Amino acid sequence: MKLKNNIKCVIIELISLLYILLFVYAAVSKLIDFENFQVQLGQSPLLSAFAGPIAWIVPIVEIVISGLLIFPKARLIGLFGAFSLMVMFTAYIIIILNFSSYIPCSCGGILEKMSWKTHMVFNIIFIMLAVAAILLIQKNNDKNEVL
């Protein structure tokens, strides 16, 4: 029982770590080349009207979520936040690919080199990881309550 519990904890921590890695990398690479990121957002058919504020909000939210994921007590909130953010990113890709009149470039360091379709698969995998971690934490909490 204890082993199973340990494995669950390890998985939760691993997933959180992966997310921290992803979001910190994405946020920092946006902030380093900030002017360019703002321009790229401006070119997006969905976001150009809001490029100014969104250019700041996205990296800051990514860093805040990473912060929440570090502390076990705040992890659940962090994972819900990460989940929501990934769903938003994925919805953005789906809308751009299917409903907009043209397709702008993608942005964010290494991720820039991925094609839109690859990016979508990547996002869906991360969404599933977040859901898995959330469910694992919830199961653990349930167990603790029963005890």
Place this chain on the structure above:
Amino acid sequence: MKAKKTYLILIASTFFAICSMVLLFIFSEDIIHHQNNFVRRFPNEVSKVHQIDLRFNSYYLAGTAANKIYLGNYTAPLLITVIDTALNTKQEFNADLSNMDFPFQSVQVRVAPPNFYVVDGTVPIIFKGKIKDWKATVKWHGSVLFSRFELIDSLTIACRSIKNPSGESVLGTLYFGNPAVLNLNFELLQKQIDGIFDVDGTLQYDPVLERLVYVYLYRNQFIVADKKLNLDYRGKTIDTVHRAQIKVAYLANRHEKKLAAPPLIVNKISAVYKNLLFVNSGLPGRYEDDKMWKEASIIDVYDLNNKSYISSFYVYDINNKKLKSFFVRDNHFYGFIGQYLVDYKFTNLITDSYSLKKTQ
């Protein structure tokens, strides 16, 4: 934390995330839709005659002669395809260059029998050869860079070059005989915002009228000049956008200039034949059906001699692909749509407007 609560929160988050993106999308569709203060006339004077499947969407017009159409290809730059004007037969040839040792980036061919030309304004270099054997040798290799060019005669091209040191665009002519002569007219292109993006447009030359026509991409104006770059007049297209609606950003750390927002494209592409200017417009006018806008491209026709707008017609999309470029010969309109070349025939209304009378 109960399981039910977790699932509820997950579902609510998903819903909120998707809704916010959809809302953003709906708000910004507005940027693309601009209703303008102009009305078009559609007296229904074209009918589709024929189309040919070229199997690739990378063809462009290289020249015409007698009853032949010569096509170049962006992805196979030395491939020259010859089609008859009824779009029935197709022949392919490969151009042979005497020297391939150049940093080619943007190669285009032009055919004006008995000669053909292979031109790259980024090198810059011009090869010339005869179409009887499709072999070309270097005719001119200089230092003046240009984008957009059209043949004026067998040794001259009109082109869009760049000013030193600002990098802004300027129209000019290049005589590439020996010795080569470059003429630039700095007054033709008028800067509104940055001098590069805002003056973008398409360059055309008509040998019958002997006029150069440059149609701005982002404003409702076109320039008519003679072979010596003397300004004839500045014409106006029927829409109302007289100032380029673009946003240009300069990124100092990357030494790059970029468009910082989707631009409003007013005149997409144009073609000139005799005294008529055909413009594929990017703007819907008043009282026009939105549905048509999604299923077809619109061409506005102007008379360059009496500076008037004649009428408009629709060119239908094929398999959801829009008209990419086009040209006109006699009473036929040829358009590149996806991988097809279509042939529309004009009725009298347009051909009657043909006139060889030049502007005085």
